[in-house]
Amino acid sequence: MPAKPVRPRLNRDVICEAALELLAESGADSFSMRALGDRLGVDASAFYRHYPDKDALLREVGDRALAPATRGFTTSEDPSDDVRRMCLGVRKALLRSPVALQLTQAGPTRYPNELRITEVMLDAFDRAGMAPEDAVLAYHVFIEYTVGSAALDAPLAVSAQLRRETYRRWRADYAQLPSDDYPAIRAHAAHLYPSSDTVFRTGLEALLARLLGT
Amino acid sequence: MPAKPVRPRLNRDVICEAALELLAESGADSFSMRALGDRLGVDASAFYRHYPDKDALLREVGDRALAPATRGFTTSEDPSDDVRRMCLGVRKALLRSPVALQLTQAGPTRYPNELRITEVMLDAFDRAGMAPEDAVLAYHVFIEYTVGSAALDAPLAVSAQLRRETYRRWRADYAQLPSDDYPAIRAHAAHLYPSSDTVFRTGLEALLARLLGT
DNA sequence: ACCTGAACACCGTTCAAGT
């Protein structure tokens, strides 16, 4: 069999794959072009032949992180449930990979996974019988809520144990506030910071019920 | 009259004030300890006597950016409207100062403005007759939605003209997608990206109607 | 007590040079 060409060592596929691994292992804070270069046995400057800059690289990496939400998604007969499942899937994918946050700051990537999510949701609102303007409005509301929540929840999503301990500490802090100034906080301190998944579900169901009229 | 003591040149008040100005003028990207030092005529290392690190400094700056939302806020007889006005005020403050995003990533600051916002909202849910667990759940939903949306909208909030042009360009891009793969996107391209304030209002009213039973 | 200045260990990015 013919020898596989050793060149090219680098292309967008191997770069994004390595970036996703590096992000999953070491977190978003310690990601750098130099660290990515080390992992691939390549100088950091080599990436600039494949992407104009770090942001462009991370935008493609970010879209690939969304793949679990689109791969295998099947539309049902219930548009409301399609929106529900898609939002939950997007949230799960965003919490899994710490590059999610990056995506929130650069506008639409128009990469395949993002486009598929948009298509599925707009189609669902259409099937629900919404007027075009209302469908677009609803689409943006669900995306802002889903991505925004994920951006807030992501920093503590890495470890369930760390999350529980952190929430417990925060509750204890709230419980020690002066009750003259903050009576309502004091009264609710023990209940603050329920599971962020429960919080997300609560808002999601409220939006579905009101905007899709289920 | 006695001469004002020249020392201390630096304290938390003058540091935060200068940081807010620098952020408003030059944006979040070009903020650095060195740039802040230049503005105050001081070496960058001088701040480390007043804050443990850059994050701690920005957390206090972030809370001060919320001041417009709490200063002058008065509770009404309609809890639902109190929540509405507070969320709109928080959004406005967050879009005004580009440090908002920073706040979303570090957990609660427990600085005065953030605490006041929490107190007002929990109190409103109480007055609406909600059970304590439901009040806390609703509080977290509204905060996630408000802060999350602001984090997504902030990058384009600086200039209305830039925002309009950017949205127009994005719509044009969506309109050129292959309609075989993305029929719903193509059909809605002209309506995508309505005013982000309208989007926020739509979701906010849906959540108010469903969670506060208006 | 408070700030300076130099230093350390990093960054993203560019560009001539190598192969």
Added chain:
DNA sequence: ACCTGAACACCGTTCAAGT
């Protein structure tokens, strides 16, 4: 065509030294 290596212009942070 693709990558290297050195260089540039930055970072946040520490710490001995100054006043």
